[in-house]
Amino acid sequence: MPLRRSRSGRTRFAAVIAAVALILVGCQNGSSSSDHGRQELTVAALPLTDSAALYLARDRGLFAKEGLDVRIRPVQQSIQALPALIKGQVSVIASANYVTYLQAYEKGTLDLRILAEGVRIAPHMMDVLVPKDSAIRTPADLAGKKVAVAVLNNIQSLTLNAILDAKGAGRPVYRQILFPQMGPALERGQVDAVHAVEPFDSAIRGELGARVLLDGDSPPVQGLPASGYITTRDFVQKHPKAAAGFRRAIEAASKIAAQDPGAVRAELPKYTKVTADQAKAIHLPTYPATADPAQLRRLVRLMRDQGLLEKDLDPAPLLAR
Structure with missing residues (x-):
């Protein structure tokens, strides 16, 4: 199986944002109207199992049902898309590592909003x-x-x-x-x-x-939220209908992923280099239907314990509802 790309993260946001080149070539505005009347959104995504609901929502017409035309731009690390998100050149970052973006929020780098939960840790993911x-x-x-x-x-x-x-x-x-x-x-x-x-x-x-x-799914981190679909408060305020529609589509796709792992395994070869046979053996994460503030608080407590956050942070107000 070919080795693939990496999950998101950060250590020093100011340096990263200054240094990271915008790799979403050809991407201009993260949100606009398409020729067929649907609102067009650009979503940066990692080619990981975390992003399965995004591709399921696109391929099964769940975004179109919500009046959205979602364009997916692959990235090697979600942090690479952070400057584009801040500038409004992408609307959403999928499979975004919570640790990274909660740190960015605390530092004032990003006015974070969580549109939907991505995955939680599961055995051998x-x-x-x-x-x-x-x-x-x-x-x-x-x-x-x-x-x-x-x-x-x-x-x-x-x-x-x-x-x-x-x-x-x-x-x-x-x-x-x-x-x-x-x-x-x-x-x-x-x-x-x-x-x-x-x-x-x-x-x-x-x-x-x-x-x-x-x-990696061992006590005390079993079932811990790992990633989500994140955006900015500015996007949610300017495009409330699109934000709500995107959330509904992802949550519907996550239900499909949770109830039918075969749907995820069928989707993986479409956006990764994994073959159909290889996809049968991959350990999948958990796809929660809705974001749970209580579970996110578990993550925040661990971050506080390890010095990755300086202050207590309540994730509930960050959930875009």
Whole structure:
């Protein structure tokens, strides 16, 4: 299975926004009227299982039913689309890592609104992998070892730290390596382990025979919200009908994904390099029908515990309803 692109994140937003080039080539306004009368929205999305509801909503006509014409622009990291979102050049970022955008909100970089929930962590949707002949045998052996994550101080390190803390184990040293490069880095010994998400998780295990050391869906992070569909308060205020229609379409698609995993597996080959046969074996996340403030507060508490947020933050007012 070909290795793929990475999940979103951030460490220093001011530097990132100044440095990141706008990769959504040809994208002008995030919201406009199309020739057939539907409101056109541009959505930046990662090619991960997180984005399945977005593609289901498009391909099953759920956006069209709401009077929307959604144009999807793939990105390698959702943080790459942040400048475009702030400027109104994209309307929504899909599969957006909550840790990243809650940090941006606290720092005043982004006036965040969450249109819909994306996915929650499920068994083996992300694993800590080690080489098959590695001397690392238990989570405690990770202490001081080099572990690859897609972005530092993000959902991967947040959840792994929480799992290790609960086990009384020491923390590793994190190295930032994009998902497509994790397999080669592990094979060359540049890192001792990788924290990979699907479909990269299955790819690394299949190509290298890597061994699962730890399921990322372990206490105390089981079922934790991982990503969502985010926008700005300005977009919600200027386009309330489109925002509400987008939310309804995603929630309807998420219900389909939750009730019929086969629909997700059929969709994956359309927007990833995963083949139909490979899609049958991928571990899928949980697709919640609606965003739950109580579950998001779990995430906020973990972020506070690890110093990723300076103040208590109530996510409920950030949900666009």
